[in-house]
Amino acid sequence: MSDESTPLTPPAESGSVSGAPSESQRAPKLETLLAAAATTFATRGYSGTSMRDIAHDSGISLSGIYYYTRGKSSLLYEIQSRTIDALLASAAQALSTVTRPLDQLLQFVENHVSYSNDHPAFVRVLSHETAPDGTDERREAVELKRSEYVKVLRDILDRVRHESSAPVPTPFASDMLFAMMSGPRQWGVSDTELNVGMAARLIYDLFVRGFTGGAAAARQ
Amino acid sequence: MSDESTPLTPPAESGSVSGAPSESQRAPKLETLLAAAATTFATRGYSGTSMRDIAHDSGISLSGIYYYTRGKSSLLYEIQSRTIDALLASAAQALSTVTRPLDQLLQFVENHVSYSNDHPAFVRVLSHETAPDGTDERREAVELKRSEYVKVLRDILDRVRHESSAPVPTPFASDMLFAMMSGPRQWGVSDTELNVGMAARLIYDLFVRGFTGGAAAARQ
DNA sequence: ATACCTTTAGAACAAGCGTTCGATGGTACG
DNA sequence: CGTACCATCGAACGCTTGTTCTAAAGGTAT
Numbered sequence: 001m002s003d004e005s006t007p008l009t010p011p012a013e014s015g016s017v018s019g020a021p022s023e024s025q026r027a028p029k030l031e032t033l034l035a036a037a038a039t040t041f042a043t044r045g046y047s048g049t050s051m052r053d054i055a056h057d058s059g060i061s062l063s064g065i066y067y068y069t070r071g072k073s074s075l076l077y078e079i080q081s082r083t084i085d086a087l088l089a090s091a092a093q094a095l096s097t098v099t100r101p102l103d104q105l106l107q108f109v110e111n112h113v114s115y116s117n118d119h120p121a122f123v124r125v126l127s128h129e130t131a132p133d134g135t136d137e138r139r140e141a142v143e144l145k146r147s148e149y150v151k152v153l154r155d156i157l158d159r160v161r162h163e164s165s166a167p168v169p170t171p172f173a174s175d176m177l178f179a180m181m182s183g184p185r186q187w188g189v190s191d192t193e194l195n196v197g198m199a200a201r202l203i204y205d206l207f208v209r210g211f212t213g214g215a216a217a218a219r220q
Numbered sequence: 221m222s223d224e225s226t227p228l229t230p231p232a233e234s235g236s237v238s239g240a241p242s243e244s245q246r247a248p249k250l251e252t253l254l255a256a257a258a259t260t261f262a263t264r265g266y267s268g269t270s271m272r273d274i275a276h277d278s279g280i281s282l283s284g285i286y287y288y289t290r291g292k293s294s295l296l297y298e299i300q301s302r303t304i305d306a307l308l309a310s311a312a313q314a315l316s317t318v319t320r321p322l323d324q325l326l327q328f329v330e331n332h333v334s335y336s337n338d339h340p341a342f343v344r345v346l347s348h349e350t351a352p353d354g355t356d357e358r359r360e361a362v363e364l365k366r367s368e369y370v371k372v373l374r375d376i377l378d379r380v381r382h383e384s385s386a387p388v389p390t391p392f393a394s395d396m397l398f399a400m401m402s403g404p405r406q407w408g409v410s411d412t413e414l415n416v417g418m419a420a421r422l423i424y425d426l427f428v429r430g431f432t433g434g435a436a437a438a439r440q
Numbered sequence: 441a442t443a444c445c446t447t448t449a450g451a452a453c454a455a456g457c458g459t460t461c462g463a464t465g466g467t468a469c470g
Numbered sequence: 471c472g473t474a475c476c477a478t479c480g481a482a483c484g485c486t487t488g489t490t491c492t493a494a495a496g497g498t499a500t
Contacts (some may be wrong), residue, residue, distance in 0.1 A: 029447095047268035048352055051488060061449050063490080072488065128348075132268055168426055172419075176426060179403030180396045199392075206388055206396060210430030249477095271458060281479050283460080292458065 030068050033058050034082070035121075037075045042121035046076055046129040073131045077138045080129075083122040084145045090115060091152060101159035106204050108153055112181050113200040127182055150174060157211070164212045177207050250288045253278050254302070255341075257295045262341035266296055266349040293351045297358045300349075303342040304365045310335060311372060321379035326424050328373055332401050333420040347402055370394060377431070384432045397427050 036058030040049045051072055055062040069075050094111040095104050116123040126146075131139060157170045157177075166173070180203050256278030260269045271292055275282040289295050314331040315324050336343040346366075351359060377390045377397075386393070400423050 044352065045265055045267050047265055050486075052486090062488095063450080064448055066489070067447065132264065168422060172422060173426070175403050176400045176423070179399040183395050183399030202388060202392060203396065206393070206427075206430035208430070209433065210426035210428070213429065270456075272456085282458095283480075284478055286459070287477070 029060070033060060033065065033068055034075070034079055038079050038119075038121040038125050041076065041079070041129055042124040046125075046131060073133055073135070073138075076125070076129060076131050077142065079122060080126045080142045081138075081145075083119070083126040084142060084149060086119075087112070087115060087123075087126075088145060088149055088152075091149070095152075095156075101156060101163060102208065104156045105160055105208065106201075108156060109177070109181065109204045109207075110197070110200040113203065114196050116181070117196045123182075150178070153177065160208075160212065166212050168211055173207075173211055177203075180207065249280070253280060253285065253288050254295070254299055256280075258299045258339075258341040258345050261296065261299070261349055262344040266345075266351060293353055293355070293358075296345070296349060296351050297362065299342060300346045300362045301358075301365075303339070303346040304362060304369060306339075307332070307335060307343075307346075308365065308369055308372075311369070315372075315376075321376060321383060322428065324376045325380055325428065328376060329397070329401065329424045329427075330417070330420040333423065334416050336401065337416045343402075370398070373397065380428075380432065386432050388431055393427075393431050397423075400427065 033054075037049075037054045040053050040057050044053065051065060052062055054075070055065055058065075060068075065075075069078065091108060091111050094107040098104055098107055126142075154170055154174045157166075157173055160166065161168075161170055161173075253274075257269075257274045260273050260277050264273065271285060272282055274280075274295070275285055278285075280288075285295075289298065311328060311331050314327040318324055318327055346362075374390050374394045377386075377393055380386065381388075381390060381393075
């Protein structure tokens, strides 16, 4: 069902000059490994996933995993870090195409929903999982970028609120919108099949009407 | 911080005639055990929680736990089962006081939010955790009651929709509302301190305006 | 062929896991 | 006083966990 074969384009951390030919081909297999780990983490949870599970699901031997990564918590960190980087980057790109606050809000929602649809496991691991043994600064780094991402939305909401005098406080509103975008996969597990664009638009409409008091709607 | 000492009133499964004096005093300690387990499950996750953690947090010895419960997955089942029972019961009672659809919706939201506020760990365990080794019918029983609870909301939404011709499909809308009520504890982790009643009202207003197209609001 | 580097896999490790067992102290009643 | 029962606990069981170690297979360049 869920494809997720396409790599998380942006932050593959390759810093090499393009000329170098040999350059250690471990990158593609690392991608496979991360994708498999993300899927398993997403379904069984971080603590519920064993390294042997990941080995089995990725087709890489147990000890082989340690050739590509430093260990279990590094796997989680790498997944979360890449995902939030990709979200930040694609959001920034989407936002650069419009200027009016409501249009930016629509762009942000569409971007987040569509990315979540393309890489469900990665986004789920980013938002639901946290390493119990995470050493620390790596988790903090992810948390920092996460709040950066939240701030992007809050700033948009502030602008929307400023031009339409919305009655709902922005931090609260941003939490509600994130909750809607991260759902379903909870409670109802909506059986209505609706495509990504429609879902994003529905969330946007539902939210904007509630947030601004009923008046607004973006272009088109 | 979170108190949660008050027991889950409704379904303590005591079926004894009130006269019987001895009646095995294990009930209160079971309650303590379940509360401790719920808190630990909520913070560390089901798989991330060891029986030794629960023993430590509840003040009951590791082997003592097995005097009160059949094992780890039974603990989870008992927590989830009691919580959904309590939610169903208190929702039914709250709904019986009003008749107009929008008033019922407000009652449902207020009930759910306030219950979640009184027993955050229990509700979190109910909605976020699932037993990997759960044998089965017990998990199915919880799932059944959960969808019963969802149906209660959906029926209310259907009635609201019928009398105000809302443009959003009901299953989708119910997912969104549940998502809002179950958030925060994700993304923004809203630092605005707002009391329970206000939060419930904000969610209700935000949702109803978005759902009905801007017109409606309940009494008062 | 020889040497070298990348990549893989099997075996093993100590630590932690859920669960069971046997024993202990405490009341209640003959 | 003795016997039965309830509640509780420390110790131990077999198994799984994350991780490391050692050796070997494939490839390329000498």
